[in-house]
Amino acid sequence: MTAPLDRPKRKNPLARTRLPLLPPAARSRTAHGLTAAAAEGRFALQVCAECQAVLYPPREACPSCLSARLPFKDVEAGGTVLTETTVHISPEPYFRERPASRIGLVKLDAGPTAVAHLHGDVGVKARVRLELKLDRSGAPVMVALPQEDTPNMADDPALREMTCDPKFRRVLITDGRNALGQAMAKAMVDAGASLVFVGLDNTWKPFAGEDKLKALKGVEFVPLDLTDSNSVTELALQIGARVDIVINTAEHVRAGGMVGGHGLNDARDTMELRYFGLMRLAQAFGPVLRMRGADGVNSAAAFVNLLSVHALANWPAYGVFSAVEAACLSAAQSLRAELRGGGVKVVNAFAGPLETEWYQTLPPPKVAPSALAKAVVDALRKGTEDVFVGDVAQDIRARLAVNPKALERELGE
Amino acid sequence: MTGRHPRKAYDGVVACLPVTIPYRRYSTNNAQWWIGRALRELVRGSGLRAQDIDGFSLSSFTLAPDTAIGLTQHFGLSPRWLDTVPLGGAAAVVSLRRAARAVQSGDVDIVACVAGDTNHVDSFRKTLAHFSRFSQDAVYPYGAGGANASFAMIARNYMDIYGARREDFGKICVAQRQNALSYPHALMKSPLTLDAYMAARPIADPIHLFDCVMPCAGAEAFLVCREDVARSLNLPGVRILSTIERHNACADDPVQVRGGWVVDIDELWSMAGVKPSDVDFVETYDDYPVISMMQFEDLGFCKKGEGPDFVRSHTFTNDGDFPHNTSGGQLSVGQAGAAGGHLGVVEALRQLTGKALGTQVQDAAIGLVSGFGMINYDRGLSSCAALLARPS
Numbered sequence: 001m002t003a004p005l006d007r008p009k010r011k012n013p014l015a016r017t018r019l020p021l022l023p024p025a026a027r028s029r030t031a032h033g034l035t036a037a038a039a040e041g042r043f044a045l046q047v048c049a050e051c052q053a054v055l056y057p058p059r060e061a062c063p064s065c066l067s068a069r070l071p072f073k074d075v076e077a078g079g080t081v082l083t084e085t086t087v088h089i090s091p092e093p094y095f096r097e098r099p100a101s102r103i104g105l106v107k108l109d110a111g112p113t114a115v116a117h118l119h120g121d122v123g124v125k126a127r128v129r130l131e132l133k134l135d136r137s138g139a140p141v142m143v144a145l146p147q148e149d150t151p152n153m154a155d156d157p158a159l160r161e162m163t164c165d166p167k168f169r170r171v172l173i174t175d176g177r178n179a180l181g182q183a184m185a186k187a188m189v190d191a192g193a194s195l196v197f198v199g200l201d202n203t204w205k206p207f208a209g210e211d212k213l214k215a216l217k218g219v220e221f222v223p224l225d226l227t228d229s230n231s232v233t234e235l236a237l238q239i240g241a242r243v244d245i246v247i248n249t250a251e252h253v254r255a256g257g258m259v260g261g262h263g264l265n266d267a268r269d270t271m272e273l274r275y276f277g278l279m280r281l282a283q284a285f286g287p288v289l290r291m292r293g294a295d296g297v298n299s300a301a302a303f304v305n306l307l308s309v310h311a312l313a314n315w316p317a318y319g320v321f322s323a324v325e326a327a328c329l330s331a332a333q334s335l336r337a338e339l340r341g342g343g344v345k346v347v348n349a350f351a352g353p354l355e356t357e358w359y360q361t362l363p364p365p366k367v368a369p370s371a372l373a374k375a376v377v378d379a380l381r382k383g384t385e386d387v388f389v390g391d392v393a394q395d396i397r398a399r400l401a402v403n404p405k406a407l408e409r410e411l412g413e
Numbered sequence: 414m415t416g417r418h419p420r421k422a423y424d425g426v427v428a429c430l431p432v433t434i435p436y437r438r439y440s441t442n443n444a445q446w447w448i449g450r451a452l453r454e455l456v457r458g459s460g461l462r463a464q465d466i467d468g469f470s471l472s473s474f475t476l477a478p479d480t481a482i483g484l485t486q487h488f489g490l491s492p493r494w495l496d497t498v499p500l501g502g503a504a505a506v507v508s509l510r511r512a513a514r515a516v517q518s519g520d521v522d523i524v525a526c527v528a529g530d531t532n533h534v535d536s537f538r539k540t541l542a543h544f545s546r547f548s549q550d551a552v553y554p555y556g557a558g559g560a561n562a563s564f565a566m567i568a569r570n571y572m573d574i575y576g577a578r579r580e581d582f583g584k585i586c587v588a589q590r591q592n593a594l595s596y597p598h599a600l601m602k603s604p605l606t607l608d609a610y611m612a613a614r615p616i617a618d619p620i621h622l623f624d625c626v627m628p629c630a631g632a633e634a635f636l637v638c639r640e641d642v643a644r645s646l647n648l649p650g651v652r653i654l655s656t657i658e659r660h661n662a663c664a665d666d667p668v669q670v671r672g673g674w675v676v677d678i679d680e681l682w683s684m685a686g687v688k689p690s691d692v693d694f695v696e697t698y699d700d701y702p703v704i705s706m707m708q709f710e711d712l713g714f715c716k717k718g719e720g721p722d723f724v725r726s727h728t729f730t731n732d733g734d735f736p737h738n739t740s741g742g743q744l745s746v747g748q749a750g751a752a753g754g755h756l757g758v759v760e761a762l763r764q765l766t767g768k769a770l771g772t773q774v775q776d777a778a779i780g781l782v783s784g785f786g787m788i789n790y791d792r793g794l795s796s797c798a799a800l801l802a803r804p805s
Contacts, residue, residue: 023557056551083570137554
């Protein structure tokens with residue numbers, strides 16, 4: 001049984017901060033099919049389009065029929081451990097400073113045999129369920145979990161290396177004034193975060209939901225205005241070294257497109273808060289996040305962007321807003337690459353219209369802020385990188401995969 | 414396909430002039446240097462000029478960006494037959510059998526079979542990290558244990574199924590160390606007791622320290638030529654009775670419990686016209702003792718699953734009833750990269766010509782050398798073997 005994590009003690013300021021190291025990240029281009037699946041928490045392997053053989057490790061030709069048509073598809077994730085070892089000695093510094101790795105050969109129900117990390121609660125030659133996860137280097141690995149959930153299983157040291165579980169971590173929510181920020185703060189407290197900093201642009205100004213937010217255990221208000229570089233820098237100086245997860249909840253939703261919108265001012269305001277706000281956060285908090293990726297139980301773990309799914313395909317009714325979201329998505333890709341060296345994940349949660357006042361005129365389906373918050377907690381616990389929340393986001397994603405041009409036309413109708 | 418065409422004997426072809434460039438744990442010299450020294454020893458020992466060596470067969474892991482062709486210019490060779498055998502522990506026998514056929518057919522007169530690798534500080538980690546595409550994508554990221562971890566899983570499975578114990582593996586290692594104590598080039602120079610073996614620190618359960626070879630720098634080499642050529646050079650020529658080679662066999666075994674030898678073993682014995690009891694010593698590929706035990710089974714010295722009992726009922730020192738890895742094997746001499754397989758061939762050539770550098774196996778007339786290599790993903794893919802006989 002997994003021993004539950006102890007609440008981390010106050011950090012000894014004289015002790016050296018353990019610097020982040022990464023497990024081997026090199027993968028073949030084809031193996032990034034696994035990266036794509038792991039990023040979304042799917043279990044997908046190559047399935048031969050001609051003979052239906054399920055293949056692993058990733059290949060360029062099917063060993064049964066030599067077909068080159070080998071798309072990745074979701075497959076059964078069950079398996080049985082055939083044999084195992086615990087690797088005590090590795091030449092890789094990442095593994096040398098971590099507990100010995102327990103790995104096994106697992107016969108997948110889908111067919112092939114895979115080397116996998118074994119969760120501590122997996123018994124000898126046991127049945128397991130496999131997940132594809134992104135390890136600390138952002139590269140995909142197989143993880144074999146016990147067939148049924150076990151107590152404290154998320155606290156398994158090897159598993160926690162691959163997730164961003166909020167438990168005992170300290171979270172910064174950049175805007176607590178809106179419903180999204182408040183839902184997110186509650187979700188993080190419920191998920192076991194030890195401290196939740198909630199940013200407010202004018203701390204003295206009252207706002208709806210303030211009392212409830214204040215009543216949450218572990219919530220601490222901090223002054224933060226994402227449109228003001230000094231404000232962001234000042235906060236990072238104060239609390240940067242104690243922030244393990246950043247969740248940017250700043251919102252600026254305005255209807256209108258390029259021609260029929262409200263001129264440049266709305267566009268500038270949206271850009272100022274969403275895009276430059278993100279950049280200010282990245283510049284102020286990024287360096288310390290990247291240094292603290294291996295800093296014990298409450299190491300830096302994730303930077304979460306809440307994006308409109310229309311970042312992926314412009315919705316002309318909210319054309320300017322969509323364009324800014326697209327800029328934020330692009331920036332997030334850069335941020336992801338830059339934080340990867342520190343073992344810190346960038347999580348992008350894509351949603352359609354939310355159940356908030358700025359989307360008041362739109363018909364359902366819409367996403368409740370609490371649902372988006374729950375999806376973010378799930379993503380952090382699973383260690384996924386891209387999450388599509390709600391029916392609209394799922395719909396846009398599916399249509400984009402089939403025919404982006406059709407989607408472009410249809411969004412403009 | 415209608416049955417297998419009978420294979421031609423290796424009549425008239427011999428292997429001779431075993432050469433070892435003494436191993437070093439770490440070397441500041443590169444692989445080209447080690448290979449060059451081995452080649453020079455072949456030239457010196459044969460009295461030939463480098464230009465007279467018209468065939469060159471090379472094995473190395475650490476030669477990048479060069480391959481064999483670059484070394485022809487580097488060393489001033491002008492061969493008419495050139496081969497690279499990137500098969501790790503299987504390279505020696507494969508190199509030998511290819512060269513033998515080329516010599517026999519007249520495509521070439523004298524082939525220098527050379528394997529050499531360097532071991533810089535940290536170069537072993539890099540070799541592991543980039544060993545193969547499957548390993549890079551699907552093995553190395555899991556604890557980065559390299560071959561130790563993969564063979565640990567194979568060893569545990571073998572122990573579970575066939576009842577082998579660590580003590581049995583230890584017996585093999587201890588005997589090899591005993592053999593190594595008289596072999597001047599062995600890196601391990603102190604005796605090993607079974608207690609020390611059992612008490613060694615774990616590397617990847619059930620593999621402990623003395624189950625692992627020590628990566629090092631070194632080179633091994635020999636010549637393949639016609640018998641009359643060897644005689645004219647005053648080199649005792651070891652005859653090649655038979656050879657086999659097989660890759661990616663038994664692919665459906667969920668975990669490796671046998672090597673490709675099982676597919677071709679009958680032919681190895683029938684082609685040579687000898688039987689296992691005729692063999693005076695055996696050089697197995699001992700990257701881990703479990704693999705040596707598998708070879709006792711798969712090469713026909715006992716049945717599958719009888720490996721542990723076979724080990725318990727035999728003695729493996731050079732004066733024992735089953736002399737095995739007579740120079741100490743890689744476990745005690747060291748593993749000089751791709752030269753690991755050549756260690757066995759070179760030692761067999763010495764034993765069969767009565768020129769062992771360590772303890773001579775008495776009246777050694779027939780020796781078996783086996784090769785195994787290339788753990789591409791979850792198992793070793795290449796296996797091969799050769800039966801060799803002392804000069805007629």
